[in-house]
Amino acid sequence: QVQLVESGGGLVKPGGSLRLSCAASGFTFSDYYMSWIRQAPGKGLEWVSYISSSGSTIYYADSVKGRFTISRDNAKNSLYLQMNSLRAEDTAVYYCARDIAAAGIVYYFDYWGQGTLVTVSS
């Protein structure tokens, strides 16, 4: 069965960096687009970024553009999110999700991990 397991969350000071990982299993990882989605405490969902199956196409939400970098290693069935210049407003649970996409368009997310909490605080 499809499994997505995030790791790498924790407490970091404003301006600091953190790298999240998502280990995928139960499906052919290299066939799928993947996304990161976050949820601030007590708030709604916010799409952060997606990456195409080959890694050649990447998009970011305006709120993280220039600070976050999404990447993947298909040989290791892993998705990553490098987060730099972190701010208090980046505090959230970060989910990785498998995308359903066609012709370069991501439509929706059919499987989600359980999330990893990132807290940005001094």
Added chain:
Amino acid sequence: SYELTQPPSVSVSPGQTARITCSGDALPKQYAYWYQQKPGQAPVLVIYKDSERPSGIPERFSGSSSGTTVTLTISGVQAEDEADYYCQSADSSGTYLVFGGGTKLTVL
């Protein structure tokens, strides 16, 4: 930036019908998707492509679309349906994905 608008809360009694709306200018052009999220859990897809139901989702969940508004309908609401519900779609270019603010469904 593009936004989807949902009511913050909806309340219904068990056995009644709950309707949760989601409005956005690009919805006539882009499909909408609905997710259910219970406390401490990851979201679960309950409707895709406006009105399709994934396998394993009860038949009481349905979706519809009319112009700039899509609606999630839960018929014969059960206590276990109490959760937050989020609509999701894309901007008019289809490039950037967006979620509605979420609706808390309370079963009285």
